[in-house]
Amino acid sequence: MSTDHAQVAVVTGANKGIGREITRQLAQRGLVVYLGARDEQRGRAAERDLRAEGHDVRFLQLDVTDAESVSRAAKRLDSEVGTVRVLVNNAGIGGPMHPPSQTPADQVRTVYETNVFGVITVTNALLPLLRRSGSARIVNVSSVVGSLTAAAENVDPSGVHPPGAFPTMLSYATSKSALNAVTLTYANELRGTGILVNAASPGFVATDINFHHGVLTVEEGARVPVLLATLPDNGPTGTFLGENGTAEGQVLPW
Template sequence: MTENNTENSTQTTQHHQTDQKTALVTGANKGIGYEIAAGLARLGFRVGLGARDTGRREEAVAKLRAEGLDVFGVPLDVTDDASVAAAAAQLEAQGGLDVLVNNAGVTGGVPQEPTRVSPELVLAVVDTNVVGVIRVTNAMLPMLRRATSPRIVNVSSTVGSLTLQTAQADAVGPISAAYSPSKSFLNAVTIQYAKELADTGILINAGCPGYVATDLNGFQGHRTPEQGAAIFLQLATLPDGGPTGTFRDDEGIQPW
């Protein structure tokens, strides 16, 4: 315990000395989240890898540290108030937070046809993909409000676009009464945050990584996690006065 505290204290000192920015990426132990964390660390950020699974989290941290990157583990279950509060306290003790990337998400499994889906499955998906984002964002906001160029990035998907979903010829993704609507809900919440935080300097945007091969889709996607992470690195490093309340992918602004 003492060793850990000493390490944290050293990191805090370094943070203040260099004015290095700190980012937190939720669900960062694998897939797109891991690549977002790696990309931000390569850009010079200190990056906290938020994840529930201790083994996978420590493995991801070790892998990135072996590359010489400044990363650290943050035990974090976005569905648990106490876990989120502890994560916020850890970051506060280590010097604060400049960028939050809300990446943690679940598909929820099957069946997801609206006539067959269980209410429990819908609630579980929303708890992680929407309420989890609100829970984490609100816990981190006091630190973000103090940051010089604070950014919040929500990992969404074009399957959450009502415009694209209703253009039947170009409908995206399978029929889904939990996952796709949870991303529509997340997009709607992103807009409300952007409205409330409009005069604070905090930029909040949602992005779509495209169809990336991850364990969420059984690795069926045609894009790599590195390609999927690119839009989120862009949104996390927007210049001051940049866009807020937008939904975009590599090709630009997408319809809500």
């Protein structure tokens, strides 16, 4: 292997925004990071920029909604490195801001294909490689708007939205609720295996998904996902952690 025994991370949706910054921060910690991206030109440009900073970052063609693409990526990783220590399921898309009653089911289905089914496809494909590490970390990049508890109370625990104005984005919010449930089911299956599975809410980060209306930088938004990706062996599993400016983050309600 050409990794010189370095630990390997895979980050999906990593050619820009939070994913790219997660890639950078993991590489800064000495991991070899495979930068997953659908678009080869954009992915290779991000790889070039990060390698110019001195990081061992490698473009990985990966469309989470395409099972064949995911399978090819898994085979390449198996061939090149044989084991993966960290998987960050970051790839995600937003949805229309219409009220639920005005949101067509097809729009919801499209968001779920990436935000939910894509995570399942990638996780299942890479799980054999993660098991080989003996101490792996899976981080699903979620959102506080996926909290069912917060939705029921109509209060945003992150404070971005005023009380009584919890977002009602049918496609995006419920896709993150589903992703949270996916996180817990994998966490429970993998308890005792050394694989820790957690969900991260990066906070209201200025990225393309919100037309850069967010208040946090990508550096701030990457902090909690990276924290969960680098947990010690006695770290938590099945937790939902959000960015609140503290070193340990904010435990969010499911």
